[in-house]
Amino acid sequence: MTASEHLSQLVHTQKQTLRELEAEINALSARDFLTENDRLKSELEQSYARCRQAEQTCESQKKELETMQEALHARLYSEKQHALKAAAKRLSTYYQAQTAGEENRLAAFEKTMRTRIDQLEQQVKAEDAALFNEVASEFGRLKTLLEDRIAQIRREREAKAVSLAEQAKPEFGAMRDEPLTEQEAQAALRSRHFESLIGLSVFNKIGILLVVIGAIAAARFTYTKLPDTFKGGMLFLLAFLFLGAGEWLGRRGRRADLFSLGLSAGGVALLYVSVVTCFFWLHLLHPYAAFALIVLITALAFFLSQRHNAQVIAAFAMIGGYLPALAFFFQPKLPMEFLLCSALYFACLCLFSLLTACRKKWIAAQFISFVLNAAACSILSTFLYELLTFYPPASQGLIWLCRLTPCLLIALSFLAFLTGPLFYSRRAQTALKIHDFILQGFNLLVSYTALSFTVASIPGASRYAFLQPLCFTLTLAGTACFLWKWVPKERAGLFAAAGAAVLTSLLIIPMQFGFVYAVYAWTVEGLLFLLPGLLYKRRPLEITGWLVGAAAVLSLIVAYPMLQLSLPDTAFLPSCAAAYTCVTLASLLPMAVIIHNGREAGAMQGLYKYGFLLNLWIYTIFAAQLFLPVLISEKMGALHTDMFLLSLTILFGCAVACVSIRLPRLRDDATAVIGLLIHAVSFIMVHLLNCLYFRQADSLPKGAQLGLILLQILVNGVCVLAAADFTGTLVRRFRAPVEVFPLTVSACFTVLLTELLLGQFRLAFTNPLISILYLVTALGWILCGFWRRYASMRRFGLGLSFLALAKLFLIDLSGLSEGKRIIAFFAFGALMILISFVYRFFSKRMHPTGSITQLPAQENRPSDQK
Template sequence: MEVFLLLVLVILVLWFGKSVSRHLLASRQEMQEVREELARLREQVNRSVVRPPVDAAAAAAQRDASAAVRAAPQEAPAPPKAPETAAPAPKFTPPPSILPPAAEKPGPAPTPIPAPPMAAFAPAAEEPAYTGPEPEKPFSFSQKIDWEKFIGENLINKLGIAILVLGIGFFVKYAIDQDWINEIGRVAIGLLAGGALVAVAHRLRQNYKAFSSVLIGGGMAVLYFTIAIAFHEYQIFSQTVAFILMTAITGFTIFLSMAYDRMELAVLALVGGFGSPFMVSTGEGNYVVLFVFILLLNAGILVLAYFKKWNLLNFIAYVFTIVLYGGWLFTRVVDTPNAPYLGALLFATLFYLVFFLITIIYNVKERQRFSGPEIMMLVSNTFLYYSAGLYVLHFVTGGRYQGLFTVALGAFNFVFAYALYRSQRVDRTLVYLLIGLVLTFLSLSAPIQLEGNYITLFWALEAVLLLWLSQKSGIQLMRYASVLVLALMLVSLCLDWMEYTVTRLPLPPALNKLFVTGVVAVASLAGTWWLLGRETPTPAQGRLLRTYRTIVGLLLVAFLYLVPLLELHHQLPLSPLSENTQTLWLGFYRYVFLLGLLLWSRRLRDPGYHNLLLGLSLLAAILYTLQLNPATVSLRNGYLFTQTETLGAYATHYLPLGALGAVLVLALVKVRRQYGWGGAWGKVSLWLISIMAVFLASTELEHTWLLVSRPSAEGQYDTLRHVHNIGFPILWGLCSFLLMMLGMSRKLKPLRIISLTLFFFTLLKLFLLDLRDMSEGGKIAAFICLGVLLLVISFMYQKLKNLILVDDSAPAENMTPLPDEK
């Protein structure tokens, strides 16, 4: 019996489909004939011309000398009576009447009055091409709603079909309760009732389009519920047959929605289609059959989306699929032993591809812009699929392929983005959105698949690559992504550096992952800074680009300093060097780095950078006095008195000392070029560097005296006292003499003032502090040396007083900045 009913239903469907196809074909033929007839009428109107009187050419020539007028002969010379006004529409009118001549005798023909061209025979105005029916204006709350029309044409018919379906149901129920109809008859009544509604709707489709679509919806609903009752209550159909019947009903409803151009029918078919598995479900939980059916249903929606822009239909299908797949995933996969992970990933991939195409296919075909809901649907589809894929792959081979899955998803979006970008056919918003997804997945693949410093290495290379691609393609989104990835790379590098402090395990010098990662990060910053320097920004981007390049340059200097410093901090404590020797090596590195910055700064024109480097040079001198000099004293004493240090360890201090001397010289040159010696900053710099030079010379004299005399531990104090009482006055006197010589030869009054001041403090120290503790030999040597130096200086003042006076009255050229350095 069920086979017979199925056969009857198939025959009815085929008959109805053939009838609908026949009527649609006839309608198309009629429409084509109407269009051809309209085209012929337009052609006749365009070819129609006025038959003017005999002398119409002369009148036309007077109006427009450049116009060519064709004259046609008339039966009588009398002109027709001109109409007062031209007809407003291009329509055919009968020719004007011809008046008889006034007399038979020959004579000159009266001059006809030129008549204006009649609208019926005027050149037909160019008509716009047929563009189809005007699209309905979008609904706005500011529009005035015709409630009578809404209720009468829209609401009542839907209520009526719903009540009719309920009435049929009540009738069938009553007949069943009274045992009037057996099971097969009940199902037949339901099928006939649904088919009758569809047939009536088809007859009314041309004159009552909206009403017929409502009847079709009611008929399809009756068919759905009839098949469901026949399966569940009476077991007339098997599960497979019932499922096939509902699938056929769904496909037929989608066909009718396209034939009638009614989205409501497609929505009904979609809701019924998603409800069909539940209507014929037996509780076995066969997810393969369920998802295959949903996939076929979504494939039908994809075909429909190619022809119709029914976003509501796409959204309903999207929501139903998420609910069904998500519910199954959380109930049958999550926290379930031996879950079908591969099946879950397979169907998630297929659903993602289908809805990706559903979202973009119509807009790409019609070159339309993407709306906000469409973009949100595309983004949510991607990230929901990505989340499900990551979860499933976490349980497949221990998550080993999660990074590969991320890269594959990014590559898929990249292929579409590149193809659409090259075609120049689609909305740029879609291209940029796909590019953003590609960049996102490319950046996420590193922390997902890689560990530790490999993430930093990946992001370092990606940041430079994205900036280069943005310059080649002109896509600004890549530039913004480059900035974000560069920031992530620096954060990841700082997290990697925490391993320096967390673990103290030995690492190979320089050839370890932390140092190599730091070098690559510095190279990434350098590449970014170099690429930014090659750009020619627009006036609007100029300031922003310069600011960003300045920030990248500062970060480059900072990380270029930190990368070797952290490596030294990790390697030196693991070496056999003493703590004081390590301090000297770290100081030497700092001075060498500062020396490199001073040399590089010659290319910079911004005075702010020069002032910053001068301040760092002053800090370097203070660092030596507070940190490196005490470390040198400890090394010296350890070598001389406790034998805990070696002479080589002590000699290490000459490295930072020489580097500091070079730093001070370059800083002095920079001050001379930028400020000159006559300014306040020039004078202050001469004072500071002179004081630092005297201090360094005094410390080295102390070290050398002790190394040469090699006193015992008990005689250390007496030796130092002799150095301070005798050696320092003599050394300071020599320094004062040298400063005076430089001041006179270079015509620098500040150096001469510094020399005299140093002489004054030297004499003050000698007479107030050192004289009573000096030995006789020390007194003789100190006083003779200082006396000779003072006499020489006085003689030089007397001999060079004219030059000095000229120097004081007219500043020399070297006291002002150089012209090209201002």
């Protein structure tokens, strides 16, 4: 590249840079930052001026409020002083009246006594002049005494009155000088507020209602010669007069009181009445024109309610917005377009309710809107269903639009009434009230029911039945998350939303696959809540898991058999067995977690432990009788099959009882009682097995016979061990005597062995082997009594020895041959000698305070040696 080309390129680059710089300068000039800055500065000054004006207004209103409070307190204080003066005056009047009465009584008494004295004096003077001269001085002294006494009474009364007045004067003065307390002011304000409520609010609403009724009656039944257009115009004029009067009385610069709000609400109500009257009775409006006027009036009422912060206007807007539109539905041959427009209008009313609930805590307006909206959705769904049934549209799209419109409207209503109180609670950071919970409960119940009936009318909707409870579950779960994140103070609402989400989630599987599968679904869901709650010590998850599991168990016990019996194509017993097996296997997991954690925490875990043990025992009985017969050959016969199943049932029961009693992390008094109960039932079963079921050796193969014999021996041996466990538990936990343990175990062994020999091995009771068995048992009791120093065991052993000896001589010897008698004599004699040797051997090793007394020969031995 030559130098000239290089310079040309450099010049071209510089020109390009210069053009870019000029473009940037032009852009900056176009933006005119100084002008923008001036504009922002002027806006800031205007905002500052408005802020200052708002502060000045607030200060002036604050001063005005303080002035009004001072005037009110002064007024109440003057009323208090007036009341005290009136009370003092009434007390003075009452005291004067009482004093006058007493004075009158005293004067009457004085007059009566003077009259009687004069009468006595005249009588004595008339009868005997000499006697009169003697007693004349006494009559004079009596009159003087009467005058002195009455004068003294009057002086005492006057002194007492002066004393009472002096005592009451400082107290009354202190009460009069006492300032007005807050309680007195609040009581006076409450009385005046109640009076104002009756006179201003209640009478105002009653008057507006009477005016509305009078307007309707006047339009329909008076001035029949006047044209209908004039009547309709007068109604609208009256409505606008009420609105104008209410706005003028509550205009800016004056305080909007209840009276002006009542006039505005009455104007809104009269507007609705005017439209309804002109449409239904005067027939001046087309349906679409009347509907459009209703929409405009509702918008106006919404604006006025927000402008004046008036719940009464909002309530009238709700009533007037819903009722005329509902009245339009009962006109004949409503077109589909009108119904769809009505649905859109109801959706707008739902949004109006949502906006109102987000900003204001208007309870009456919310409940009125909810009730009317539920009625509107129900009526609209009914009319659309009839339209699709009798006059279906030609287009498939319109058909689906008519089907989905009620569903969408119900869903929008549910969301509107659900989220309104939540946003208000977040905005004000306040907890939900009881009326909010009532509204949310009715909203959930009504919306779910209405949506279920509406969806059921759609063809093919049953294939997606799980979507409805799933959507409700997700919505309620989102509500719980919203409250947990944005309204941390609201715990009751959080738990209520989470509980409702769990409740609706229980319907997902049953709605899709039928309630036959509810047990399986609820069991799995209960485990999903319960296991994390137990592992990570989350109490809400644990409680939810317990409740869902309880629902699964109740459905298995109550609802599941009824549903199975109502389904003819489903086998009842196998299906119930499968559900019961599922619940029992699932119950093992929480029990394993509780055992892993150690001691149970809370009453629910303790109760679950007891229920688990009882259910496990019942399930072993159920499973042995239902599942095991499939594994047994038919050649064994019904008798041997019952023996086999009963033997296994006894073994399973003893195993469960052993776990209940001996597992350290489960062991307590209640589990011990459960184990004792299972052992007692197992003892009864083994006695039934030994006494009622007899093997038939000819009908069984040798292997089966040997197996049954070994199984019966095993069952009886396990029952002996169970008796040991039973008695040991009584001794350890319930403080039974220690000597009961070996005595009970040996007695159980003896009884069971006797039953086994008599029933299963077909030995006769007269066989001396049984007596020898009793004698061996008695020897064991005596040995154990010496070893553990239990006197009662040794005595029971002696008693059993005499019983065995009596059986030998009274029963056994009569049926024996000569050789067997000799053998029996030798055997019994050897055992008796052995028992005597045991007594001799152990008596030398007993302490003097032992339970074996020394023989007389031993006591007299020293004297014999001497």
